[in-house]
Amino acid sequence: MSGGSFILRRLGREVANLLWPAQCLVCGKARDELDGGVCITCWGRLLAAPAVERPKTIDRLAVGYSYDDTLRAIIHRFKFEQAPGLARPLAEHFRDRLEQMGFIFLEPIFVPVPAHPARRRERGYNPSALLAKELAALLDLPYRPDIAARVKHTAHQSSLPDGERKRTLKDVFRVAAPDEKTPESARLVLVDDVVHTGRTIGQLAKTARKAGWKQIDAICLCA
Numbered sequence: 001m002s003g004g005s006f007i008l009r010r011l012g013r014e015v016a017n018l019l020w021p022a023q024c025l026v027c028g029k030a031r032d033e034l035d036g037g038v039c040i041t042c043w044g045r046l047l048a049a050p051a052v053e054r055p056k057t058i059d060r061l062a063v064g065y066s067y068d069d070t071l072r073a074i075i076h077r078f079k080f081e082q083a084p085g086l087a088r089p090l091a092e093h094f095r096d097r098l099e100q101m102g103f104i105f106l107e108p109i110f111v112p113v114p115a116h117p118a119r120r121r122e123r124g125y126n127p128s129a130l131l132a133k134e135l136a137a138l139l140d141l142p143y144r145p146d147i148a149a150r151v152k153h154t155a156h157q158s159s160l161p162d163g164e165r166k167r168t169l170k171d172v173f174r175v176a177a178p179d180e181k182t183p184e185s186a187r188l189v190l191v192d193d194v195v196h197t198g199r200t201i202g203q204l205a206k207t208a209r210k211a212g213w214k215q216i217d218a219i220c221l222c223a
């Protein structure tokens, strides 16, 4: 894009903001104060997560919020409507929630649940990676997206029958072994945005164990 058209577009947006005050993308009301396009009232509506069964391959599992209508609207925008800017406010709320839950990080290395390169290309970014990166930055902790890769493209887990899910998850991930930069004593903290059955993140943890990681936690924004 040329500099000129960029300035014009920006000007257009500012004029539009003056004429029509910004609306919250969840409740649709015009609001003065938005954070990532969502009003303070809607951010305040996030609810605690339901109980999620911890996959055996994960030592500690922390889930922040319930995937209810409010968060579903936010996540939908974040994942499917090109709104990577939502990663920051989501990470801030998630950080506060983990603190409330008393979750303590122990020599962690943040590793996002990886997306297949084809899906990442299609979307332009991996939402879990953006979330993990922002969270690590807020907490000043190491972020290493290179440790895990998704080497097999899978259909959406929720759309598959049980037996099929297990089969499709086999060999989906590749995880690098600990090395001098990432000692064995470190704990991997796998980060995901939405957890449904826990199978995907459980499988990633299983692959990580096979690669030599001894301590593995997982944190998920919502379930």
Ligand SMILES: [Zn+2]
Pocket: 024, 025, 026, 027, 028, 029, 038, 039, 040, 041, 042, 043
């Ligand atoms: Zn709102």
